[in-house]
Amino acid sequence: MITLNQNYTYEKLLELMDELVDTYPEWMQMRELGISHDMRSIRLLIVGKGKPSIICTAGVHGRESINPILLLHMAQYYGECAKERKSINQMNTAQLLEQYRILMIPIANPDGYVIATEGFGQIRNPVYRQNAKIRQINHTYWKANARGVDINRNFPCSFYHRSMSSEYPGSENETQVLMRLFQEYDSEIYLDFHSRGRIIYYYRNAMSEEYNAQAYNFAAYMQQLSKYKLGEPEDELSSVFGGGNTVQYYAESIGKPAITIETLDDFVDFPNDCRYQSDTWQELMEIPLGVIAMLE
16 A cells, blocks of 8 residues: 655556555546556546546656655545545545545656656657657656656647647647546546645636636635645746646636645755655645535
């Protein structure tokens, strides 16, 4: 099972997902959503039984290695509490997961995770491997996919900005997997976990004030739980290169709150040191279940 404060390879995380489904079959299912450009599985872990859903993703940026582990540990914790009929901070875990489900994609960019944690030698496609090395970026700072495309800048939405000649909006396998997921499931909110600044971004410039007021209510609740800062409206367009991300696409296409949760301090290096896992877990552990309680 998942133990905090240790490192995990991508392959080990897949094994742990299998273990979770085997341990909590009443509460968890797993689906393969697609395959990355370097031929790695992108998997969905479904926690709960209800039809209305919340979506949680991690690992969109390869080097942000802490959040995939924390999402899986969260699934484990919720599964254990539901199985044993234990409450979490007075929230009836089993009851909430009977009515809702959490759609978790712990490693949305598996190629990036493998590159950042294990090096360029793990890239299977020789052309991708050579192109990655030519860019002269230390593998520990790699956040793109195996083709070198930043998934979090590849979504077709208002502020998309092309950054590579070989890409276009929605060009990447990983991007397409998330786009299909957003459209397939009936979801109420989307949480995308990243790792830079202990801050929560909720405001979407392309959306109405009514939309942003609703998103603010969720973000303010998450702020209470995590003690993170809230981002300012002007932060979203601080750079022309900041568009085309997961939350912008979800907000514009689904019309529901889409929130980025940035864990860890700005100074933390990549890939994220495993010693930060326990403290960050304490900050995040109640958030998805608490969001479901808010939806009740």
